Amino acid sequence: MSSLKTILSGMRPTGKLHLGHLVGALENWVTLQGQYKNYHLIADYHALTTNLDSSGLYQNSVDMTIDWLAAGIDPEKSPIFRQSQIKEHTELHLIFSMLITAARLERNPAVKDQVRDLNIESVTYGHLGYPVLQAADILLYRGELVPVGEDQVPHVEISREIARRFNSQYGEVFPEPEPKLTKFARLPGLDARRMSKSLGNTILLSDPPDEIQRKMRTAITDPQKIRKNDPGRPQVCLVFTYHQKFNAAEEQSIEADCRSGVLGCVECKRRVAEKISATLTPFREKRAYYESRPGEIRDLLASGERRARERARQTMADVRTVMKLG
Numbered sequence: 001m002s003s004l005k006t007i008l009s010g011m012r013p014t015g016k017l018h019l020g021h022l023v024g025a026l027e028n029w030v031t032l033q034g035q036y037k038n039y040h041l042i043a044d045y046h047a048l049t050t051n052l053d054s055s056g057l058y059q060n061s062v063d064m065t066i067d068w069l070a071a072g073i074d075p076e077k078s079p080i081f082r083q084s085q086i087k088e089h090t091e092l093h094l095i096f097s098m099l100i101t102a103a104r105l106e107r108n109p110a111v112k113d114q115v116r117d118l119n120i121e122s123v124t125y126g127h128l129g130y131p132v133l134q135a136a137d138i139l140l141y142r143g144e145l146v147p148v149g150e151d152q153v154p155h156v157e158i159s160r161e162i163a164r165r166f167n168s169q170y171g172e173v174f175p176e177p178e179p180k181l182t183k184f185a186r187l188p189g190l191d192a193r194r195m196s197k198s199l200g201n202t203i204l205l206s207d208p209p210d211e212i213q214r215k216m217r218t219a220i221t222d223p224q225k226i227r228k229n230d231p232g233r234p235q236v237c238l239v240f241t242y243h244q245k246f247n248a249a250e251e252q253s254i255e256a257d258c259r260s261g262v263l264g265c266v267e268c269k270r271r272v273a274e275k276i277s278a279t280l281t282p283f284r285e286k287r288a289y290y291e292s293r294p295g296e297i298r299d300l301l302a303s304g305e306r307r308a309r310e311r312a313r314q315t316m317a318d319v320r321t322v323m324k325l326g
C-alpha cells in the first residue's frame with residue numbers, strides 16, 4: 001500500500017471554484033486518484049497573504065471542499081484537510097525559512113504576478129514567504145508529485161530547492177517534488193488573461209446554464225473578426241480554446257467554419273456555453289447534495305485532518321532526529 005507515490009496538492013479557499021481550477025488541477029487530481037496516495041490541502045493560512053479578513057475562511061473552505069467532492073474527489077482515498085489544523089505546517093515553515101534567501105524569494109514571478117493583479121502596495125513578510133509555506137505543505141507529506149496549474153511551477157521549483165538544501169545540510173528526509181501539469185494547464189479567462197476571481201473573468205463550476213451563456217457572451221474573440229461572416233483566426237481566439245477543451249468532437253468543423261466565415265462568434269459562443277453546461281450538470285447535482293449536508297462536510301474534514309496529522313507528525317519526528325533537536 002505504501003509503495004504508491006505521494007501526491008500533495010492544494011488550493012487557497014478564496015470562494016467557489018472556477019473552470020481554471022477544474023481544468024488546470026482538479027481534473028488531474030481525480031484522474032490520479034488510486035494510482036497515487038493523494039493528499040488534498042486547503043491552504044487557509046495562504047489565503048491570509050492576500051486577505052487578512054479570516055471570518056469567511058471556514059465557509060470558503062466548506063464551499064471549496066464541496067467543489068472538490070462534486071468533481072469526484074473521494075475523501076476516503078484522499079484525505080482533505082485544512083492547513084491551519086495541522087500545527088506541523090508552521091513548524092516546518094519556520095525551519096525552511098532559514099534555508100532560502102530573501103533575494104531568491106523576491107525574484108519569484110508568481111508572487112510578483114499576484115502583487116500586480118491585486119495592486120498590493122507593499123508585500124508582507126508572510127506573503128514573500130508564500131512559497132516557503134507551500135514547500136512545508138508539500139514536504140510534510142513527502143509529496144513527490146504536485147498536480148497544479150502552470151502558474152504554480154515557480155513555487156514548486158522553490159520547494160525543490162529547499163528540499164535539496166535541507167537534505168544536504170541535515171540528511172536525506174525529503175523527496176524533490178515535481179509539478180505535474182495537464183494539457184490545458186492554463187485555461188484563459190473570458191478576457192484572455194489568466195482565469196482568476198480577482199480579475200472577474202471566471203466561469204464558476206457552480207454557475208447555472210443561463211449564467212454560463214451570459215458570461216460567455218462577454219468573452220473576447222479574434223479582434224479582426226468584426227462582422228459575422230468575416231473569416232476568423234481560431235488560433236488566437238480563446239473561445240476556440242474552450243471548444244478544444246469542452247467540445248473536442250466538433251473542434252475541426254468549428255475551426256473550418258470560423259476560418260471560412262460561415263460561423264459567427266455569437267453562435268460559436270452559444271455552442272461552447274452549451275457544452276460547458278453539459279459538462280457541469282452532474283457536478284451541480286452532486287454539489288446540491290452536499291450543500292444540504294454541512295455536518296457531513298465537517299466530519300469528513302475532521303477525519304482528513306486526523307489522517308494528515310499522523311503523517312505530518314512522522315515527518316517532523318524525522319526532521320528533529322536528523323537535526324538533532326530534542
Ligand code: TRP
Binds near residue numbers: 009010137
Ligand atoms: N499556491 C496554491 C494556489 O494558489 C495553493 C497551495 C498551497 C498549494 N499549498 C500548496 C498547491 C501545496 C500545491 C501544493 O493555488
